[in-house]
Amino acid sequence: MAIDPAFEWDVVIVGGGPGGSTTGAMLRKYDPRWRVLILEREQFPRDHIGESQLPPIGAVLEEIGCWEKVERAGFPVKIGATYTWGRTTEPWVFGFVPEEAVPQEVERPGTYNGWRRQVAFQVDRSIYDKVLLDHAAELGCVVREKTPVRKILREGDRIEGVVLENGETIRGRWYVDASGNAAIIRRAMGVKVDVPTLLQNIAFWDYWTKDEWASERDAKATRIHIRSLPYGWIWNIRLSATRYSIGVVCNAEWYKQSGRKPADLYMEGVRSEPSVGKRLEGATPRGKIESTIDWSYVVDRTYGENWFLVGECAGFADPILSAGLTLTQVGAKELAYTLMEMNHGEWDRDTLLKRFDELQIRRVRQHMRFAEYWYSTNGLFMAVRENCTRIAADSGLQLNPDDAFRWLSFGGMGDDVAGQAGVGGYSVAAVKQLMNRFTGQKANWLANGKNDFRLNLRGAQEGVLGNLEGGRIHKVQCWTRGQRTLARIGVQGSLITAMEQTSDISEILARVVEARSLGSADDPGVLTRYAGELLEVLVQDHWVTAKLKRGRPVLNLATPEEGQLIFTSSKRPEVRSRE
Numbered sequence: 001m002a003i004d005p006a007f008e009w010d011v012v013i014v015g016g017g018p019g020g021s022t023t024g025a026m027l028r029k030y031d032p033r034w035r036v037l038i039l040e041r042e043q044f045p046r047d048h049i050g051e052s053q054l055p056p057i058g059a060v061l062e063e064i065g066c067w068e069k070v071e072r073a074g075f076p077v078k079i080g081a082t083y084t085w086g087r088t089t090e091p092w093v094f095g096f097v098p099e100e101a102v103p104q105e106v107e108r109p110g111t112y113n114g115w116r117r118q119v120a121f122q123v124d125r126s127i128y129d130k131v132l133l134d135h136a137a138e139l140g141c142v143v144r145e146k147t148p149v150r151k152i153l154r155e156g157d158r159i160e161g162v163v164l165e166n167g168e169t170i171r172g173r174w175y176v177d178a179s180g181n182a183a184i185i186r187r188a189m190g191v192k193v194d195v196p197t198l199l200q201n202i203a204f205w206d207y208w209t210k211d212e213w214a215s216e217r218d219a220k221a222t223r224i225h226i227r228s229l230p231y232g233w234i235w236n237i238r239l240s241a242t243r244y245s246i247g248v249v250c251n252a253e254w255y256k257q258s259g260r261k262p263a264d265l266y267m268e269g270v271r272s273e274p275s276v277g278k279r280l281e282g283a284t285p286r287g288k289i290e291s292t293i294d295w296s297y298v299v300d301r302t303y304g305e306n307w308f309l310v311g312e313c314a315g316f317a318d319p320i321l322s323a324g325l326t327l328t329q330v331g332a333k334e335l336a337y338t339l340m341e342m343n344h345g346e347w348d349r350d351t352l353l354k355r356f357d358e359l360q361i362r363r364v365r366q367h368m369r370f371a372e373y374w375y376s377t378n379g380l381f382m383a384v385r386e387n388c389t390r391i392a393a394d395s396g397l398q399l400n401p402d403d404a405f406r407w408l409s410f411g412g413m414g415d416d417v418a419g420q421a422g423v424g425g426y427s428v429a430a431v432k433q434l435m436n437r438f439t440g441q442k443a444n445w446l447a448n449g450k451n452d453f454r455l456n457l458r459g460a461q462e463g464v465l466g467n468l469e470g471g472r473i474h475k476v477q478c479w480t481r482g483q484r485t486l487a488r489i490g491v492q493g494s495l496i497t498a499m500e501q502t503s504d505i506s507e508i509l510a511r512v513v514e515a516r517s518l519g520s521a522d523d524p525g526v527l528t529r530y531a532g533e534l535l536e537v538l539v540q541d542h543w544v545t546a547k548l549k550r551g552r553p554v555l556n557l558a559t560p561e562e563g564q565l566i567f568t569s570s571k572r573p574e575v576r577s578r579e
Contacts, residue, residue, distance in 0.1 A: 004173055006173075007171055007172050007173040008035070008170070008171060008172070009035050009036070009037045009170065009171070009172035009173070010034050010035045010036065010172065010173050010174065011023075011024070011027065011034065011035070011036045011037070011172060011173070011174045011175075011176060011339065012037050012039065012162060012170055012171075012172035012174070012175050012176070013036065013037065013038045013039065013175075013176040013178055014039050014149050014162065014175070014176065014177055014178060014179045014184050014185060015038075015039070015040065015177065015178035015179035015180060015182075015184075015311075015313075016038050016039070016040030016042075016044065016129075016133045016136075016143060016145065016178075017040075017048070017129055017133075017178060017180060017311065017328075018128075018129060018132055018311070018325060018328050018329050018332070019178035019180075019310045019311030019312075019328045019329070019331070019332045020038050020040070020133075020136075020176065020178035020310075020311075020332075021038065021129070021132040021133045021135070021136040021141075022060060022064065022132065022136075022328075022329045022332035022333060022336075023176055023178065023310060023332040023333075023335050023336050024036040024038050024136040024139075024141040025064040025065075025066065025132070025135055025136040025139050025141065026063070026064055026332065026333055026336035026337070027336045027339065027340065028136070028139035028140045028141055029063070029064050029065060029139060029471075030336075030340060030470075030471030031340065031471070032139075032140055034140075035142075036136075036140070036141040036142065037141070037142045037144070037170065037172065038133070038136060038141050038142070038143045038144070039144055039147045039148075039149055039162070039164070039170070040133070040143065040144065040145045040146075040147060041146070041147065041148040041149070041179075041182075042145065042146065043145050043146050044126075044129060044130040044133055044145060045126035045127060045129070045130045046126055046129075047125060047126050047207070048125035048126070048129060049125070049203070049205060049245075049247075049290070049292060050125065050319070050324040050325055051122055051123050051124065051125055051128075051237050051239055051245050051325075052078060052120075052122050052224045052235075052237050052322035052325075053078060053120040053121050053122065053123065053322065053325050053326060054120050054321075054322060054323060054325075054326040055096055055117070055118055055119060055120050056326050056329075056330050057120060057121070057325060057326055057329050057330070058112060058116070058117060058119075058120065058121075059117070060329045060330060060332075060333050061112075062112045063333070064135070064139075065135070065139075066131065066132060066135045067112045068109065069131050069135060070121065070123075070128065070131055070132075071108065071109040071110060072109045073123075073127055073128065073131055074108060074109075074240065074241075075121045075122060075123045075124065075127075075128065075239070075240070076121070076122045076218075076219065076220060076221065076222045076238045076239070076240070076241075077106060077110075077116070077119055077120075077121065077220060077221045077222070078096075078119060078120040078121055078122045078222065078223065078224065079095055079096055079097065079099075079102055079119050079221050079222070079223060080093065080094045080095035080096050080097075080119075080223045080565075081093075081094045081223050081224045081225070081226060081322075082094070082223050082224075082225050082226070082569070083226045083227075083228075084226070084227050084228045085226065085228050085233075085374075085377070085438075086377050086437055086438040088568075090568055090569060090570065091227075091275075091568075091569040092437065092566065092567065092568045092569060093223070093566065093567055093568075093569055093572070094223075094430065094565065094566050095223075095564070095565050095566075096118050096119045096120065096565075097115050097118045097119060097565075098564040098565065098573075099564070099572070099573065100564075101115045101118075102115060102119075102221055106220040106221045108220060119221075122222065122224065122237050122238055122239060123239065123325075124239040124240060124243065147164055147165070148164065148165045149162045149163070149164060149165075149179075149184050150163055150164060150165050151163035151188075152184065152185055152188035152189070153169070154188060154189065156305070157189065157304045157305045158304070158305040158306055159175045159185070159189075159304075159305075159306055159307050162175065173306065174306055174307065174308070174339060175306060175307040175308070176307070176308050176309075176310060176335065177307065177308070177309045177310070177313050177314075178310050178311050178313070178332070179313055180311060180312040180313055181292070181312060181313070182313070183309075183313040184313075185307055185309065185313075186299065186309055186313045186314070189304055189307065191299050191300065191301060191309065192299065192300045193297050193298070193299055193300075194297065194298055194299070194300060195296065195297045196298070196365070196368070199295065199296040199318045199368070199371060199372060199375065200251065200252045200253065200293075200296070201232070201249050201250065201251055201252055201293075201295050201296070201318060202249070202250060202251075202252040202255050202291060202292070202293045203247050203248065203249045203291060203292055203293075203295065203319070204247060204248050204262050204265060204266040204269075204289055204290070204291045205235075205245060205246060205247030205248070205266075205289070205290055205291075206246060206247075206266065206285050206286050206287070206288065206289050206290070207239070207243060207244065207245055207246075207285070207286045208243070208244045208246055208280060208283040208284065208285050208286070209242050209243050209244075209283065209284050209286075210242060210282060210283040210284065211242055212282070213238075213241060213242050213243075213244070213283075214241035214242050218238070219238070219241045222238045224236070224237050224322060225237075225275070225276075226320070227273045227275060227276060229248070229250070229269060229272065229273060231250050231251070231254055232248065232249045232250030232251065232254075232269075233248075233249050233320070234246065234247065234248055234249075234269055234270065234273050234276055235247045235249070235319070236275075236276055236279065244279075244283075246270055246276065246280070248265065248266050248269035248270065249319070249320075250265070250269075252293055262289055262291055263289050266289050295316055295317075295318050295319060296316065296317055296318045296368050296371070297315060297316060298314070298315035298316075298361055298364045298365055298368070299313075299314050299315055299361070300361075301357060302314050302356065302357045302360050302361065303353055303356065303357055308335055308338075308356075310328070310331050310332050310335050310360075311327075311328035311331060311332065312324065312328065314331070314360055314361075314364070315327070315360070315361065315364035315365075316364070317364055317367035317368040317370075317371050318368065318371040318372075318375075320371050320374050320375070321367055321370060321371055321374070323367045327363060327364060327367065330363075331360050331363075333468065334356055334359065334360070334468065335356060337468045337471070337472075337473050338352050338353070338355070338356045338473070340471055340472070341466075341472065341473045344472070347466075347473065347475075352466075352473070355465070355466055377438035427530075427533060427565070428533040428534075428536055428537060429529075429533055429557070429559050429563075429565065430565050430566055431443075432445070432559045433559050433561070433563055433565070433566040434566065436559070436561055437561070437566065442561075443559060445536060445557045445558065445559070446536060446539045446540055446546060447532070447535050447536040447539045447544075447546050447555055447557055448536075448554075448555060448556065448557040448558055449548060449554050449555070449556075450505070450539075450546035450547060450548050450554060450555055451504065451505045451506075451547075451548060451549055451552045451553060451554045451555060452503050452504065452505070452546065452547040452548065452549045452552075453499055453503055453505055453508060453535060453539075453544050453545070453546050453555075454499060454503045454544065454545050455496065455499050455500065455543065455544060456542060456543055456544060456545050457479055457486075457543075459481055460479035460480060460481040460486070461479065461480050461481070462477070462478070462479050463478055463479070463480060464476060464477060464478060465478045465485065465487055467487075467489050476488055476489045476493070479543075481542075481543075484541045484543070486538070486541075486543045491512065491527070491530060491531055491534060492534050492538075494511070494512045494515045494531075495508065495512055495531055495534060495535065495538070497511070497515070498511040498512055498515070499544070504552065505552075505553065505554065505555045506552070506553050508531075509528050509531055509532070512527065512528075512531045513527055513528060532555055532556075532557050533557070535555065536557060
């Protein structure tokens with residue numbers, strides 16, 4: 001990388017939370033010549049909301065070399081969630097992995113390997129954020145805490161410098177707003193914020209401790225507990241062996257009209273839900289109830305001439321899906337890669353900027369729509385089928401309510417990540433099970449029972465897109481048709497290559513297993529199931545035609561109402577082996 005002597009810093013990051021620290025750490029990990037300054041207004045550690053993660057964060061932590069440090073902090077391993085939501089009042093369970101994959105005794109600290117690649121953490125943000133910020137500093141980022149930014153020096157769409165509270169002016173080649181809700185740069189640059197959602201919620205929370213919780217069997221491997229209320233819902237997140245985050249979420253307008261004080265509404269909520277009320281017996285609250293509003297929003301652009309937005313200042317989806325930290329840290333990785341690749345000069349600059357911008361905004365909107373669907377199934381907002389139309393529209397499809405419902409039930413929703421399938425930590429199979437649980441209607445599988453699969457590239461335009469690996473954005477072959485893209489990448493790339501050689505499903509899956517390891521598990525069965533789910537999405541999006549030829553084995557993708565990943569608490573599947 002070429003050092004530009006015209007600037008004291010290559011990158012000036014406003015905000016030392018996970019967005020800022022991950023961006024800085026990623027840059028320094030791949031090239032120590034990057035001069036990175038992180039300006040943080042507070043002194044860490046400090047409490048922060050947003051403790052429940054999704055599995056993609058693990059890969060980011062491993063890449064920047066921080067996995068072992070986070071693991072040694074001893075945060076509970078998040079293996080899924082449990083809910084009272086939808087048509088029934090009995091709790092039901094979702095798992096990132098089948099229960100039999102989780103050992104009865106979870107060794108800590110553990111390595112980023114096997115089943116641990118498929119799960120996540122529930123973190124005490126006061127500890128987690130400091131671990132990340134200290135790691136960025138150890139990699140060579142200059143971190144200045146208790147250093148508020150008071151003014152942005154703006155010249156058109158360009159930032160000429162940032163003025164600190166003490167009057168000092170800092171100048172850099174690039175500026176990154178990772179300041180969360182404060183949105184220091186976003187506000188100064190006049191970026192518009194869109195709130196294209198009904199989810200205008202407000203949350204109240206406090207932290208509770210109880211020594212007896214340390215002896216519970218889920219102190220190391222646990223789930224976030226979500227419990228529905230007549231006017232909203234409660235989260236119950238274990239942060240350590242003896243500490244929980246408990247929050248109450250309700251519609252902001254409902255709260256305003258209720259006339260209740262925050263403390264009264266909060267205590268009424270936690271005491272009215274039987275399982276939460278029982279859990280808090282004998283527990284001690286911190287005694288400081290906090291709140292936040294307007295959780296669901298997204299910006300109309302994430303960059304300017306020499307600045308970027310990352311994390312919550314760029315957008316946030318309702319917390320029902322626990323997507324906040326994941327969107328932030330995955331976005332920070334992509335920002336760092338974008339900056340590094342612009343420095344190499346092998347990609348067109350505008351192409352890189354457009355790629356980053358579109359991906360961040362689409363991902364937030366996708367999670368926002370999935371959250372809306374989630375709420376609609378609980379009877380709090382519009383009818384399920386009408387909401388499915390809006391979800392489909394965000395994916396570029398104009399469908400009537402019934403068609404949109406069928407599209408979603410097929411697994412049409414995705415994270416907008418090339419070569420991957422699923423959303424919000426849910427696989428395609430899990431999304432289909434959710435549809436069944438929420439609506440009582442069995443979801444369809446287009447690829448199930450078929451055995452002849454052929455690529456369909458008619459009408460598609462060939463091009464390239466980027467794959468992030470090893471500090472570079474590598475160009476990979478892709479095809480575009482309308483709003484949908486097919487990329488020769490990952491397991492999907494192996495499927496494409498296999499279908500170029502054969503149309504028989506047995507041979508296709510055998511070649512995929514032979515060609516690669518999924519990375520998230522060593523079990524070929526996991527790879528085979530994932531490849532089958534990817535085929536389902538490709539059939540749904542018309543990239544693949546699926547037919548049945550008699551006398552050959554077929555693809556089995558049937559999803560039972562009570563399965564290994566989603567099941568009613570009283571119908572917990574038998575665990576065959578946990579060694």
